[in-house]
Amino acid sequence: MELFKSLIVIIMSSVLVNNYVLSRFLGICPFLGVSKKLNQAVGMGISVIFVMVVATLVTWPIQHYVLERFNLGYMQTIVFILVIATLVQFIEMLLKKMIPALHKSLGVYLPLITTNCAVLGVTIENVSELDYGFLESVVNSFGCGLGFLLAMVLFSGIRSKIDESQIPASFKGLPVTLIAASFVSLAFFGFAGIVENLFA
Amino acid sequence: MKNKNLSILLKGLLTENPVFVLILGTCPTLAISTNVIGAIGMGLAATAVLICSNFVISLLRKFIPDSVRIPCYIVIIAGFVTVVQMLMQAFLPELYDMLGVYLALITVNCIILGRAEMFAGKNGPVKSVLDGIGMGLGFTLALLCMATVREIIGAGSFAGIEIPFMKDYTISIFQKAPGGFMVYGFMIALVYAVTHGKAPRKKEFSCENCPSASLCSNCQKKEEA
Numbered sequence: 001m002e003l004f005k006s007l008i009v010i011i012m013s014s015v016l017v018n019n020y021v022l023s024r025f026l027g028i029c030p031f032l033g034v035s036k037k038l039n040q041a042v043g044m045g046i047s048v049i050f051v052m053v054v055a056t057l058v059t060w061p062i063q064h065y066v067l068e069r070f071n072l073g074y075m076q077t078i079v080f081i082l083v084i085a086t087l088v089q090f091i092e093m094l095l096k097k098m099i100p101a102l103h104k105s106l107g108v109y110l111p112l113i114t115t116n117c118a119v120l121g122v123t124i125e126n127v128s129e130l131d132y133g134f135l136e137s138v139v140n141s142f143g144c145g146l147g148f149l150l151a152m153v154l155f156s157g158i159r160s161k162i163d164e165s166q167i168p169a170s171f172k173g174l175p176v177t178l179i180a181a182s183f184v185s186l187a188f189f190g191f192a193g194i195v196e197n198l199f200a
Numbered sequence: 201m202k203n204k205n206l207s208i209l210l211k212g213l214l215t216e217n218p219v220f221v222l223i224l225g226t227c228p229t230l231a232i233s234t235n236v237i238g239a240i241g242m243g244l245a246a247t248a249v250l251i252c253s254n255f256v257i258s259l260l261r262k263f264i265p266d267s268v269r270i271p272c273y274i275v276i277i278a279g280f281v282t283v284v285q286m287l288m289q290a291f292l293p294e295l296y297d298m299l300g301v302y303l304a305l306i307t308v309n310c311i312i313l314g315r316a317e318m319f320a321g322k323n324g325p326v327k328s329v330l331d332g333i334g335m336g337l338g339f340t341l342a343l344l345c346m347a348t349v350r351e352i353i354g355a356g357s358f359a360g361i362e363i364p365f366m367k368d369y370t371i372s373i374f375q376k377a378p379g380g381f382m383v384y385g386f387m388i389a390l391v392y393a394v395t396h397g398k399a400p401r402k403k404e405f406s407c408e409n410c411p412s413a414s415l416c417s418n419c420q421k422k423e424e425a
Contacts, residue, residue, distance in 0.1 A: 178385030
């Protein structure tokens with residue numbers, strides 16, 4: 001039960017309180033670039049969840065059983081980015097061969113995720129700052145991905161409203177999008193503190 | 201010839217500023233602009249990586265096969281990021297703690313990969329180094345602008361030194377995430393307003409190097425047109 005509670009706390013905190021996009025500023029490029037249409041936003045979000053979880057499944061054992069065992073901690077950045085890049089390529093090939101239907105809907109998003117800082121960020125944080133165990137790391141990655149999906153979906157709704165409104169010329173395009181993002185992020189501030197009192 | 205080199209150096213600072221005009225590297229810009237010291241540290245760390253990676257990539261540009269160039273660039277960049285990480289951990293441990301995971305994330309900063317792809321992969325080493333210096337300083341300058349606004353309004357200080365009057369009327373939200381988005385939005389709007397829309401917007405640049413290019417609405421519009 002204790003384990004279950006701690007996992008719920010991790011998910012709540014990564015989805016709502018420490019949302020990767022809205023309060024940690026990771027993965028801003030796809031957040032601003034791909035959030036214009038709802039179906040694209042959902043596709044991108046699901047792909048990010050998938051890649052984050054798979055990347056953590058692979059990088060956590062590498063960090064603990066290879067890099068730390070042989071005192072190669074300084075190779076972390078290089079090894080992780082290479083593993084993620086290879087993994088994404090591999091998954092894409094596998095999907096194309098095995099499940100063409102899924103590849104058709106998610107395949108286009110996969111190559112973009114290689115250089116997404118949210119994926120590298122979550123794998124590094126799981127093994128360094130947060131220092132989670134294996135199960136907790138995987139759950140945290142899933143939560144971060146879910147938070148990304150939530151932010152994308154919410155924001156795509158707001159952007160469709162922005163398109164219909166009158167905006168001063170110099171604010172058109174990116175500036176007004178950023179200011180809208182600022183308000184969404186402000187709304188997420190309301191979740192601060194819920195995690196500490198979740199089971200109190 | 202001299203003039204041309206100078207213009208390569210200067211375009212990164214103003215006319216093609218990576219943050220405000222090219223809209224590259226938004227993640228560190230928003231995350232590490234809460235205080236001036238951190239912003240300068242982040243800017244200079246990224247500049248160092250950018251100069252070194254531009255130099256090496258421009259030297260190797262004839263040896264790297266075209267089909268695997270992106271992985272090669274990433275490995276070169278990750279190598280230099282590791283060097284910077286180790287140096288900073290040894291000599292500037294406080295700054296290292298402040299930057300945290302964002303230091304490692306210089307690896308996937310699109311400014312560095314973008315410049316490798318747009319410039320260093322096509323030009324000689326001297327020009328590439330100049331481009332690296334210009335773009336790096338432009339990034340630092342942009343971070344500094346953002347951090348100045350956010351630190352003065354949000355914390356009432358500049359580079360850790362308190363400002364007497366501002367100290368009593370801080371708006372702490374500027375130090376937090378929403379303030380980052382808002383200040384960045386207003387900065388870009390200011391750039392558009394000052395240049396009357398003459399500044400090249402992102403879509404007029406070689407967008408194809410951006411990892412999200414195939415989905416970005418700006419790019420797609422251009423293709424359709």
